[in-house]
Amino acid sequence: MSMDTNQQVLEKLKTDLAQAGTMPLYLCFNESVRQAMEAGILQDGDFLPSERQFTEILGISRITVRKALARLEEDGHIGRSRGYGTFIKKATDARLAYSLAGVKGFSREVMLQGRKPDTLWISRDQVPASALIASKLAIIENTPVYMLKRIHYIDTRPMSVAVSYVIMDAIRDVEEIGVSLYDYFGRNNIELGALQSRVSAAMSDAENLKALQLKEAMPLLIIKQTLFDGQNRPIEYSESFCRSDMYEFVSED
């Protein structure tokens, strides 16, 4: 990292820490570094000041610095290199912490974390509901539903493969759905209600391997979700297969 960047980061941290109020210092430190990343002050591969510089220039304890760095490392924002210190990881190397609370959908979830979502559509078909899909959507078996297959990207990297089954009533024109299905529901004034999620894991199969451009098999996180509308009717059942090195699911209760 250049001396300029170094100074900019330390100055930003100094200002932010002075305004921490009742917020624990290490969390304030953490947030400040993340803001510096979003603002482009810190970029991929930039080295952070040393632990010693942080403590001396900012006048905070080594414990605070270590806690903050441990948290940034855990969240995938920084890496450590023996002998060279701590560096900013490429945004695409950070895990997506996907919240199970609040119905946001992939695209909004990604944007909230300051990253760029994209969607590659594979197919948008009408199919008869299988027994399982009918049970999930509370409809009669063989009722036609939309089956929507797509690959979710962050920047240019495939993150997950999703297949959604949606009741016909919830979609007027299947070709109008853009990057985000949930945004489409919003534009069509469909009120979103509860979301049930089940998270499991399994090895990738040949189909997912190809869709996710994996060189070799890896564990995938599988999330199965049922989305209800405001009147508590199920409108979508989806199964997503997510790279385990790029995702984690987060809940709070």
Next chain:
Amino acid sequence: MSMDTNQQVLEKLKTDLAQAGTMPLYLCFNESVRQAMEAGILQDGDFLPSERQFTEILGISRITVRKALARLEEDGHIGRSRGYGTFIKKATDARLAYSLAGVKGFSREVMLQGRKPDTLWISRDQVPASALIASKLAIIENTPVYMLKRIHYIDTRPMSVAVSYVIMDAIRDVEEIGVSLYDYFGRNNIELGALQSRVSAAMSDAENLKALQLKEAMPLLIIKQTLFDGQNRPIEYSESFCRSDMYEFVSED
């Protein structure tokens, strides 16, 4: 399945379905079969009546029967065998649907599903908190904490390996903790508050392979949880490594 069992199940279903009220019939059917399993009327490997018997004797539609069977199969309670029909799976083959809502802990979660939890203790040590643990428990690095390692069982089968870091204040005598840490907190009048969960996945490593008695590597679900007390102070941070063929995590929002 013997004719007797067959009749018992159909009679139970008939009675239960007649009292379904506003509950969808397939859910009532599902619940009735689960009760028959818990009561021992249906046992491991027992075959269920045929789809035709169900519809004719119970006077319900084929769609309802199929929906109910699809749901039971999805939950791991029944299996299908071509040419022989549908059979009850061993309880230990069913996946544990572990709820992220409500702070129950492994043992209570298992008991609620009518199965028998057990715990094999590996170690109960005092260790200095690492930077990560200190950050999670909002304490100063190197403060002593309890590190509790154990293997969780259902019946005689190892399901997951858990390591918990607990603040000293929350444990009076570490040897008094029995099968359930959360029950111990309860006996010590520790009020439990929020629970934060992060679910990820990775391949088993050599240590987990041995602890879980796996013959070969498999994907594990990893759940990292921070438990807070009634005053919103973190008291426990845990990491559990769970067999992906035996677990799923469930949330509703």
